[in-house]
Amino acid sequence: MNVNELRNFFPALETEIFGKKLVYFDNAASSQRYIRAVKRQEDLSLHCNANIHRAVHKLSADATEEYESTRNAVKDFLNASSREEIVFTSGTTNSINLVAFSFGETFIHEGDEIVVSEAEHHSDIVPWQMLCSRKNAVLKVIKVDDNGILDIDSLTSALSERTRIVAVTHISNVLGLVNPVREIISICHSKGIPVLIDGAQGIVHQRVDVQELDCDFYAFSGHKIYASTGTGVLYGKKKWLEAMIPYMGGGEMIDHVSFSGTTYAPLPGKFEAGTQNFNSIPTLKDSIELFKLLQDNELKLYCDKVSSFMYDALTSDSRIKLYGVPCGTVSKIPLYSITVKGVHHEDLALLLDKMGIATRSGQMCAEPLMDRFGVTGMLRISLAPYNTMEEAQYFIKCLDKAIAMLS
Amino acid sequence: MEGINSNKSLAEVENGIIEDFSMYEEWLDKYEYLIDLGKNLEPYPESARTEDRLIKGCQSRVWLDSKFEDGKLYFAADSDAIITKGIISLLISVYSGRTPQEILSSDFSFIDKIGLKENLSPTRSNGLVSMISTIKALALEKSNV
Numbered sequence: 001m002n003v004n005e006l007r008n009f010f011p012a013l014e015t016e017i018f019g020k021k022l023v024y025f026d027n028a029a030s031s032q033r034y035i036r037a038v039k040r041q042e043d044l045s046l047h048c049n050a051n052i053h054r055a056v057h058k059l060s061a062d063a064t065e066e067y068e069s070t071r072n073a074v075k076d077f078l079n080a081s082s083r084e085e086i087v088f089t090s091g092t093t094n095s096i097n098l099v100a101f102s103f104g105e106t107f108i109h110e111g112d113e114i115v116v117s118e119a120e121h122h123s124d125i126v127p128w129q130m131l132c133s134r135k136n137a138v139l140k141v142i143k144v145d146d147n148g149i150l151d152i153d154s155l156t157s158a159l160s161e162r163t164r165i166v167a168v169t170h171i172s173n174v175l176g177l178v179n180p181v182r183e184i185i186s187i188c189h190s191k192g193i194p195v196l197i198d199g200a201q202g203i204v205h206q207r208v209d210v211q212e213l214d215c216d217f218y219a220f221s222g223h224k225i226y227a228s229t230g231t232g233v234l235y236g237k238k239k240w241l242e243a244m245i246p247y248m249g250g251g252e253m254i255d256h257v258s259f260s261g262t263t264y265a266p267l268p269g270k271f272e273a274g275t276q277n278f279n280s281i282p283t284l285k286d287s288i289e290l291f292k293l294l295q296d297n298e299l300k301l302y303c304d305k306v307s308s309f310m311y312d313a314l315t316s317d318s319r320i321k322l323y324g325v326p327c328g329t330v331s332k333i334p335l336y337s338i339t340v341k342g343v344h345h346e347d348l349a350l351l352l353d354k355m356g357i358a359t360r361s362g363q364m365c366a367e368p369l370m371d372r373f374g375v376t377g378m379l380r381i382s383l384a385p386y387n388t389m390e391e392a393q394y395f396i397k398c399l400d401k402a403i404a405m406l407s
Numbered sequence: 408m409e410g411i412n413s414n415k416s417l418a419e420v421e422n423g424i425i426e427d428f429s430m431y432e433e434w435l436d437k438y439e440y441l442i443d444l445g446k447n448l449e450p451y452p453e454s455a456r457t458e459d460r461l462i463k464g465c466q467s468r469v470w471l472d473s474k475f476e477d478g479k480l481y482f483a484a485d486s487d488a489i490i491t492k493g494i495i496s497l498l499i500s501v502y503s504g505r506t507p508q509e510i511l512s513s514d515f516s517f518i519d520k521i522g523l524k525e526n527l528s529p530t531r532s533n534g535l536v537s538m539i540s541t542i543k544a545l546a547l548e549k550s551n552v
Binding site for chain 1: 434435439442468487488489491
C-alpha cells in the first residue's frame with residue numbers, strides 16, 4: 001500500500017484551511033478518523049442503537065455483541081491473557097484516574113510513595129497528586145537528562161520500601177522518545193512494585209504485548225489511534241483488578257443491590273458503571289484492523305524516509321532546538337518539539353496555521369517538563385503514517401518563512 | 408502610557424483599524440502587519456514588569472499596567488509573543504486614554520471584524536483574553552466611581 005492509498009481512508013486530510021490544503025501535523029493530540037471507524041459509529045447509531053448487556057431484545061443483543069467482540073479484539077491486540085483484563089473507559093485520562101482511585105483506595109496508606117517521571121503528561125501526574133493529598137502519601141519524581149532520556153539511576157534511587165506503584169509514560173507526548181519500559185518494569189518488579197504505563201502515545205507507535213512487557217496496567221485512548229473520541233482502554237492484570245475496589249458505583253457494575261449491602265459484578269463489569277459508549281467503543285476494532293494495514297513494508301519504509309527528512313531538517317538548522325534527542329538504544333517517534341531562538345512558539349503556530357499547517361504550541365499538558373527545560377512552551381510537530389514527504393518539505397519551507405517573518 | 412488617538416473618537420479609531428485591515432487579502436499579509444505593529448509597540452516600563460501584572464497562559468504571556476487619571480483610563484502592555492504584541496498595540500490605540508463610559512460603549516467587535524476573533528476566543532488560554540476582560544472590568548469599576 002502506498003501513502004496515497006492510505007490517505008483515501010482519511011477524508012479529513014482533504015480539508016482546506018485558509019485556502020490552503022490542510023497539512024495535519026498535530027497527530028499526537030488527536031489523529032484523524034479512519035473512514036471505517038466513522039462509518040461503523042454511524043451505522044451503529046442509526047441501525048443498532050440499544051443499551052447493552054441487560055435487555056433481552058434483538059437490538060440490544062446485537063449492540064452487546066459489537067461491544068463485547070471489541071473486548072476480544074483488544075485482548076488479542078494487546079495479547080492480554082484474558083478478556084476480564086480489558087476495561088473500557090473514555091480515554092487515557094479516565095483509565096489513569098481509575099487506577100489512581102481504585103488502586104489508591106485499596107493499597108495506598110499514609111506515608112506510602114508513588115513514583116512518576118518528570119516527562120509525564122498532566123494526566124499521569126495530577127491523579128497521583130490527588131491520591132497523595134487524600135492519603136497523605138508522597139509523590140516522587142524520576143528525572144530526565146538534557147536530551148530527554150529517562151534517568152534509570154534516578155528511578156533506582158527513587159524506589160524505597162514504601163513505593164507502592166510506579167507510573168511512567170511509554171513515549172512522552174513532548175519528547176517522543178521510547179522509554180525503556182521493559183527495563184523499568186523489571187527493576188520495579190524485582191522489588192515487588194507494580195507499574196502503570198501511560199500508553200497514550202506508545203500504543204500509536206509501538207506494538208504492545210502486555211504479557212511480554214509484564215506491565216501491571218497499560219492505559220490508552222482510541223482517538224489517537226484513528227478511532228472515535230471518548231473511547232479508551234485500561235489493561236490491568238487480573239490480580240490487581242480483582243483486588244481493587246470499584247471506581248464508580250451505578251448500573252452495570254453491580255451483582256446484587258440492597259440497602260443492607262451491595263455486591264459487585266465480576267470483572268470487567270465492576271469497572272464499567274453506567275451506560276457505556278457502545279456506539280463508539282466498537283470503532284476500536286477498525287483501528288486494530290488498520291494497524292494490520294500499517295504493517296505494510298512499503299508504507300513503513302516511506303514513513304521512515306519522511307521521519308528522517310524531518311529529523312535531519314530540524315536538527316541541521318542552528319536556529320532550532322529539538323527536545324528529545326534519541327541516543328543509543330532509545331529511539332524516537334516522528335514527534336518533534338522545538339523552540340526557535342528569539343521566536344515565540346505561539347507566533348510560529350499562528351503563522352503556520354495561516355499556511356494550512358496544524359501544529360501544537362504551548363506547554364503540551366506537561367508544565368513540569370517545560371520548567372525542566374526552562375521554557376514557557378514549545379512548538380510540536382507530530383506526524384502520522386498518512387503524512388507525506390511533500391507535506392514535510394512544505395512544512396520545512398513554511399517554518400523557514402515564519403521564522404524569517406518573526407525575526 | 409498615553410492615549411495615542413485622543414483626538415479621534417473611539418469608534419473612529421475602530422473603523423480606521425477595520426479599514427487598514429481590509430486592504431490585506433492574504434492572511435499572511437494581515438499577520439505581517441500585526442507583527443510590524445508588535446515590533447513598534449511602545450516599550451513597556453521595566454518597573455511595571457511585575458508578577459502581579461503578569462497574565463499567564465498556555466500560550467503567550469501578557470503584562471498589563473493601567474492607571475486612572477483625570478477621568479480617563481490609560482493602559483500599557485507587553486507580551487513575549489510578537490503577534491500578541493501587535494494585537495495589544497491595536498487594543499491600546501483604541502482603549503487607552505478613554506473614559507470608562509467610552510470603553511463600555513465599545514463591544515470590542517472590531518477584533519472580530521478584522522478576522523482575529525480566534526486569537527481572542529475565551530476558550531483560548533492566552534493573556535489577551537484576560538487583557539480584554541481586565542480592560543472591561545476596570546472601565547466598569549471606574550464608571551461607578
